[in-house]
Amino acid sequence: MQKPGQKVDLKKTEAEIRLTTGLDEATQQEIRIARKADQTTQQELRVPTQTDMEVGLDVGYPSDRMLDSFIDTQTGTGNSTQTGTHSDTQSDTRHKTASGELSSLEKHHDPDGTMGCDTCQGDLTDAIADQCRINVGDVIASRYEIKQYLGEGGMSAVYAALDKVIKREVALKILHRDLLVRGKGSLLRFQREAQALGNLDHPNIVKIHHFDADENAQPYIVMDIVKGDSLARRLVKEPESIKFTDIIDIFVQVCDALAHAHERGVVHRDLKPSNIMVVGNQVKVLDFGIAKLMSEDSDQELQLTRTGEVFGSPLYMSPEQCRGLKLDFRSDIYSIGCVMYEAFTGNPPFTGNSHIDTMLKHVNDLPASVVASMCDSRYAEKVDAILLRCMAKSPNARFQSMSEVKTALLELERETKGPVERLKRKLELIRLKVGAQGKFTKKMIAAYCTAGLVVTGLAGTAFFQHQNSIVHFDFKDATVQHWKELDLKGQTEFDAGNYRDAETTFRGELEMAGKLKNRQLRLASCNQLLDLLNAQAVLNPEVAKSKQYQEQVSKLQAELARIQREEEGEIAALKQEIATANTLSLKECKELCNGGLDSALAFSDGGRHTDSISIAKSILPIAERLKDDVLIAKNHQVLGRAYESARDVKSAKVEFEKALFIREKVLPKDDPDIARSLVHLARLSSPAVAEPMLERAKNIFSRAFSPSSHQVAWVEQQLCIQNYELGQYRLARQIADSSVNKCKGAIEVQTSDEEKIRAKQWLVRSLCYRGLSNRALLEAELKKGVKVANKDEREAAIAKDFCDALTYAEELNPKPNVTELDILTAWLLAEEAKNLKQQYELAMSKGENVPLDDSGKAKILNDARFLLARAIAINERLPVSEDKTKKASDFYEWMGKVSRALLDFPFAEAMFTKAKEMSDLTFGANNPNSSSIQTQLDAVLRDSGKSINKLR
Numbered sequence: 001m002q003k004p005g006q007k008v009d010l011k012k013t014e015a016e017i018r019l020t021t022g023l024d025e026a027t028q029q030e031i032r033i034a035r036k037a038d039q040t041t042q043q044e045l046r047v048p049t050q051t052d053m054e055v056g057l058d059v060g061y062p063s064d065r066m067l068d069s070f071i072d073t074q075t076g077t078g079n080s081t082q083t084g085t086h087s088d089t090q091s092d093t094r095h096k097t098a099s100g101e102l103s104s105l106e107k108h109h110d111p112d113g114t115m116g117c118d119t120c121q122g123d124l125t126d127a128i129a130d131q132c133r134i135n136v137g138d139v140i141a142s143r144y145e146i147k148q149y150l151g152e153g154g155m156s157a158v159y160a161a162l163d164k165v166i167k168r169e170v171a172l173k174i175l176h177r178d179l180l181v182r183g184k185g186s187l188l189r190f191q192r193e194a195q196a197l198g199n200l201d202h203p204n205i206v207k208i209h210h211f212d213a214d215e216n217a218q219p220y221i222v223m224d225i226v227k228g229d230s231l232a233r234r235l236v237k238e239p240e241s242i243k244f245t246d247i248i249d250i251f252v253q254v255c256d257a258l259a260h261a262h263e264r265g266v267v268h269r270d271l272k273p274s275n276i277m278v279v280g281n282q283v284k285v286l287d288f289g290i291a292k293l294m295s296e297d298s299d300q301e302l303q304l305t306r307t308g309e310v311f312g313s314p315l316y317m318s319p320e321q322c323r324g325l326k327l328d329f330r331s332d333i334y335s336i337g338c339v340m341y342e343a344f345t346g347n348p349p350f351t352g353n354s355h356i357d358t359m360l361k362h363v364n365d366l367p368a369s370v371v372a373s374m375c376d377s378r379y380a381e382k383v384d385a386i387l388l389r390c391m392a393k394s395p396n397a398r399f400q401s402m403s404e405v406k407t408a409l410l411e412l413e414r415e416t417k418g419p420v421e422r423l424k425r426k427l428e429l430i431r432l433k434v435g436a437q438g439k440f441t442k443k444m445i446a447a448y449c450t451a452g453l454v455v456t457g458l459a460g461t462a463f464f465q466h467q468n469s470i471v472h473f474d475f476k477d478a479t480v481q482h483w484k485e486l487d488l489k490g491q492t493e494f495d496a497g498n499y500r501d502a503e504t505t506f507r508g509e510l511e512m513a514g515k516l517k518n519r520q521l522r523l524a525s526c527n528q529l530l531d532l533l534n535a536q537a538v539l540n541p542e543v544a545k546s547k548q549y550q551e552q553v554s555k556l557q558a559e560l561a562r563i564q565r566e567e568e569g570e571i572a573a574l575k576q577e578i579a580t581a582n583t584l585s586l587k588e589c590k591e592l593c594n595g596g597l598d599s600a601l602a603f604s605d606g607g608r609h610t611d612s613i614s615i616a617k618s619i620l621p622i623a624e625r626l627k628d629d630v631l632i633a634k635n636h637q638v639l640g641r642a643y644e645s646a647r648d649v650k651s652a653k654v655e656f657e658k659a660l661f662i663r664e665k666v667l668p669k670d671d672p673d674i675a676r677s678l679v680h681l682a683r684l685s686s687p688a689v690a691e692p693m694l695e696r697a698k699n700i701f702s703r704a705f706s707p708s709s710h711q712v713a714w715v716e717q718q719l720c721i722q723n724y725e726l727g728q729y730r731l732a733r734q735i736a737d738s739s740v741n742k743c744k745g746a747i748e749v750q751t752s753d754e755e756k757i758r759a760k761q762w763l764v765r766s767l768c769y770r771g772l773s774n775r776a777l778l779e780a781e782l783k784k785g786v787k788v789a790n791k792d793e794r795e796a797a798i799a800k801d802f803c804d805a806l807t808y809a810e811e812l813n814p815k816p817n818v819t820e821l822d823i824l825t826a827w828l829l830a831e832e833a834k835n836l837k838q839q840y841e842l843a844m845s846k847g848e849n850v851p852l853d854d855s856g857k858a859k860i861l862n863d864a865r866f867l868l869a870r871a872i873a874i875n876e877r878l879p880v881s882e883d884k885t886k887k888a889s890d891f892y893e894w895m896g897k898v899s900r901a902l903l904d905f906p907f908a909e910a911m912f913t914k915a916k917e918m919s920d921l922t923f924g925a926n927n928p929n930s931s932s933i934q935t936q937l938d939a940v941l942r943d944s945g946k947s948i949n950k951l952r
Contacts, residue, residue, distance in 0.1 A: 134159065134174065141214040144172050144222065152176075160225055170209065171225040177218055194221050199264045204257035206277075206284050226286065228279030231343065235273055239346055244379070247343045248413045250276070252565065253283035254336060255406035261288075262329040262402060269327065271335040272313045273342060281558060314358045315348040319393050322359040330395035333405060337390025337398075344383055345373035349391065367391060382412050407572035414569060483512050483521050484813065487528070491810045494532060495829070497866035502532055523563050524814040527877065530556050534873035538895075539865065541910075567603070571611050574599055578618050586626070593619050593631055597638045604638075605817045607879070609646035616642060633662035633673070640680060645817075649684055656681040672711070675700035679715055687722050694719050710746035710759035713739040717762050720769045729776045736770035739763075760812055764805045764824065771801035792842070799835040802828055822874055823883075829871040830891050833864040837898055840864075861902050868895045882922060889918035893933055896940070905944035912937040 138146045140161070148160040150171070161172040194211035201207070210222040231250065234242055254276060261268060268275075268288060277284040318334035320327055341349040349368075350361035367387065371380040386408045392398045399405045490505035506528045513521035533553055537544040544550075574596055581589050596619050604612035616639045623631040640655030660677035667674055675697040682690035682697070694715055701711040716739040723732040743763035747756055775798050781788055788794070806828040815821040840860045843850050853859040872891045878884050896911035912933055919930040 139164070140172060140174070140220060141212060144170065144220075146172070161222075163222070169225050171206075171223050173221040173223065175219045177216075191219070199266060200261055200288075202257055202260040204253045204283050204285060205260065206286050226277045226279060226284045228277045228284070230274045231276040231278060231339070232273035234278060235342065235346065242343065244344075245413065247340070248409050249281075249561075249565075250278060250283050250343070251336065251340055252406055252409050252413075252568075254285060255402040255409065257283070257285040258332055258336065259402035259406070261285075262332070267327055267329055268332050268335075269321065270313055270316075271332060271339055272316045273339055276339070281554075281561060314355045314362075315351065317359065317362055318395075319363045320395065322362050328395065329402075330398050330400065333390055333398050333402065334392075334395075336402075336405065337387050340390070341367060341370065341387050344387075345370050347373065349387075363393070379412060379415065382415065386412065403572070403575075406568070407576065410565060410569040410572055413565065478512050478515055480516065480518065480521065483509055483516065483518075484811070486512065487524070487813050488810060490528060491813075494528070494535070494870055495863075495867055497862065499532060499536055503529070506532060519563055519566055520814040523560070523818075526556050526560050526563070528813075530560075530877065531870060531873040534876055535866075535869035538869045538872050567606075567608065570599075571603065571608070571615070574615060575618065578615070578622070581622050589622060589626060590628065590631065593623055593626070593628075594634070597634055601638050601641060604642040604645050607645075607819050609642050612642040613639060613646070629662050629666040633659045633666070633677075636662070637673075637677060637680070644680070644684070653681065653684045656684065670700050670703050672701065672704045675704070675711075675715075679718055683718060687726055690722055691719070694722070708742050708745055710743055710755065710762055713742035713746065713759070713766065714762045716742070717766050717769070720766065720773075724769055724773055724776075727776075729773045729780070733770055733773035733777070736766050736773060739766035740770060757812065757816055760808050761816065761821075764808045764812070764821075767801045767805035767808070768824070768828070771798045771805070774798050774801070795838070799832075799838075802831040802835065806832055819878060822878055823887075826871040826874040826878075826887065826891070829867045829874070830887075830894060833867040833871070833898065834894060836860050836864040836867070837894075837901065840901065857902050861898055864898045865895065865902070868898065885918050886922045889915045889922060889929070889933075892918060893936070896933075896936065900936075900940055900943070903943075905940055908940045909937065909944070912940060 134140075134146060134149075134157070136146050136148065140146065143164055144161040145164055146159050146161050147169075150158040150160055152158060156173050156175050159172045159174065161170055162168075163170050191211070194208060198208050198211070206226055207224045208221060209224070211219070212222075213219045229237075258268060258271075266288065268285070270287060271285075275285060275287045277286055314322075316335045316338040318327070318331040321331050321335075338349050341347075350358055350365060352358035352361055369380065370383050370387065374380050374383065386405070389397070389399055389408075390405060399408070486505060486509040490502050490509060493499075493502035493505060506525060510522065510525035510529065513525045530553065533543075533549060533556070537549065577592060578596060581592055584592060596615055600612040600615040600619075603615070616635055620632070620635045620639075623635050636655045636659035640652045640659060643649075643652035643655060656677055660674070660681055663671065663674045663677055678693045678697040678700075682693040685693065698712055698715040698719075701709060701715060705711050716735050720732045720735040720739060723729075723735065740763060743759050743766060746759040747763070774794065778788065778791070778794050778798070782791075806825070809821060809825045809828060812821055837860075840850060840858055851859045853862055855862075868891055872888065872895070875884060875887050875891060892911050892915035896908045896915060899905075899908035899911055916930050916933045916937065919927065919933055923929055
């Protein structure tokens with residue numbers, strides 16, 4: 001056996017290759033020619049180390065498009081480079097086998113980790129150390145202060161640094177200076193990494209901020225710093241901590257990241273455990289240093305590979321990568337299969353005595369079954385099937401996209417839940433036997449905890465704050481209606497600041513949602529609990545620092561992640577069905593299309609706009625092949641709604657126009673679907689164009705249903721919005737009155753829950769716009785200096801409209817359009833809080849006494865604080881947008897006003913400060929809104945006796 005650093009006879013290596021490969025004669029002839037060239041220059045090889053193979057990027061494999069080129073394992077083509085050590089391999093680059101022995105590769109570890117210099121056979125690292133050294137405290141490009149050395153590879157070193165301009169911690173990747181004098185290849189590859197990352201924006205891919213050169217012309221990349229453990233380190237240091245389901249979760253996220261990269265034409269080419277970072281529950285894919293941009297022309301590719309190097313990490317390289325052939329996205333699929341194999345078994349699929357041996361195994365051998373190596377062998381066959389397809393020798397035989405790999409993993413995850421479901425059923429029997437009349441009591445909580453989980457899988461989380469509570473929830477014959485009643489009870493307690501009772505109620509409803517196996521209810525329950533925890537953290541920031549709070553938030557986020565994965569599994573399964581539609585009968589095909597479009601609409605309402613658009617687009621060609629105009633029109637209508645929800649107004653309008661055109665051509669002129677297309681198109685059109693469309697839709701609905709139907713109320717609501725935005729407040733109020741009355745009547749007479757939900761949706765919006773119109777009219781009169789005799793009554797009527805709208809909005813849970821109704825609910829909570837503060841001020845101006853709570857403070861003001869805390873918590877959960885930041889500023893400002901009225905000056909100061917930060921983010925520094933907030937902040941400081949100048 002060869003030893004580390006031993007010189008290898010070239011002829012002997014050629015013979016070994018010829019005996020073990022089974023390569024054709026032409027390839028063997030290429031090898032002989034290359035060997036002869038190497039012998040002419042008297043070059044010899046040393047046996048590569050495990051570290052070399054781990055780092056991958058640190059080692060160039062001369063190829064000239066041969067595996068053909070397994071002939072040479074030195075770095076570069078006659079130029080030695082520093083063999084760096086990746087930050088994840090510094091401590092321990094070794095992989096343990098199933099028996100705990102070190103792999104054969106590890107036995108070849110080069111102790112000094114360096115390569116000899118071709119010229120003097122010395123240590124090249126020492127020769128260039130002085131000119132390349134960067135020390136802690138150095139400032140790069142007059143901006144980035146080096147804080148810590150993190151690690152390095154053959155091409156670059158990575159440092160933790162402080163961006164002195166924006167006071168942000170970043171990672172600084174700096175190209176080794178010695179590589180600049182060796183030609184443009186390394187610089188181009190470094191630049192390509194920046195270009196590849198710059199094209200990517202995904203939560204599972206490390207984000208690049210800047211690419212430049214410092215004052216010494218040394219290139220660097222600024223990127224997010226990722227604080228966590230690499231998968232490589234966890235596999236070596238903590239293999240027992242990685243559960244089967246954890247592995248699936250990790251690689252589902254990796255698939256998401258790589259699917260995003262592939263969609264943007266980027267092939268990673270160097271996937272390995274050390275390039276996958278695990279930060280809590282999130283995964284980050286790193287190091288696109290040798291990524292291939294599929295858009296590159298042949299000249300660019302030649303410029304980057306003219307040295308004849310094959311780049312990658314031999315333990316994880318695809319056969320075509322080993323052979324120096326042209327690569328596409330499927331090379332990454334092979335590599336991810338290799339990494340998954342190691343995660344499931346503890347060992348790479350192939351390990352040889354050298355780079356050559358390992359690469360030959362990738363080309364010729366099949367990986368061993370995982371059965372003998374997996375701790376949990378129940379799913380070994382399924383895992384084998386996924387891995388073998390990923391690692392097929394021919395790219396055409398593999399999964400053809402990362403989305404397909406992800407789908408297979410999600411299906412595997414669903415299978416693992418079978419035993420858990422059986423255990424849940426056993427627990428249900430225990431509960432029914434122990435509890436009188438199926439009551440959920442303290443004794444049952446103990447039984448659940450003893451069994452190790454709760455129905456929802458949130459083990460040990462039934463009562464984190466209030467363990468002495470005894471809960472009496474009747475789960476026997478539970479229905480969605482029972483869940484809704486429980487949810488309303490919890491929301492009422494939440495709004496009143498009864499957090500202890502609200503938490504108990506929400507946890508009960510989460511249990512019930514689990515029993516009902518209703519994902520929509522589970523999602524709503526998790527969001528309620530998350531809002532409750534965050535509202536408490538708003539009112540008492542110390543809560544957020546507690547271990548209990550952090551654990552609870554983490555568990556709820558994990559449950560939300562599970563729900564998201566379940567949705568993704570359904571989406572993947574639906575896409576798979578759509579892909580095989582040509583095998584179905586005509587009737588089955590139409591049913592699939594209609595059901596798929598209904599699902600797409602539901603996914604869009606739930607905020608998954610991209611998936612909704614993707615599904616609808618994939619169904620459209622099928623509908624067109626069926627020549628079913630009604631189905632085609634429905635497809636365009638669903639696409640329009642998905643685009644509208646995604647704020648792509650231009651695309652939405654195009655789809656609605658197509659839907660309307662087809663429907664008017666093939667449907668009767670009074671068909672309600674024509675009216676629906678008219679309303680949606682009108683919403684995106686100018687008032688002059690929209691008004692006749694809405695009037696026509698109103699007439700169609702009146703004839704199809706009745707003049708007092710909620711469908712007519714929906715059209716009136718749109719007319720109300722149009723007039724309100726035009727400043728026609730009296731007309732808007734008049735139309736809103738009509739819409740409110742129709743919606744209330746429809747709720748009374750409708751027998752269908754679905755129709756009642758729609759009527760309540762329109763009622764909430766109509767009440768809001770009636771209140772807004774009345775407020776605008778009152779403000780206009782006050783602005784003119786007109787004495788308004790009934791001002792208090794009118795303000796009370798406005799407040800009542802908003803209060804009623806909030807009541808109906810809270811009844812709409814689970815929400816039919818989650819994000820839109822969450823935004824509306826948060827705004828209505830804040831409006832109610834403002835109304836309470838105004839009531840307090842009115843009472844004080846009249847010299848009336850106000851009720852006090854147990855703390856001796858005005859109860860009405862504390863109630864306002866509770867409402868604002870919930871509004872802030874809901875807003876915090878919403879997707880990032882300018883509107884979200886703007887509303888956050890408004891909510892924090894009002895929290896400051898209420899707290900100042902309560903004489904809680906420290907909290908008021910904190911809230912006004914937060915409000916100003918949000919305002920500055922939205923409108924820029926020193927804007928009028930921020931100036932107004934600053935004035936209020938100054939007043940608080942004066943009230944509390946602080947020095948304003950000192951704070952500023």
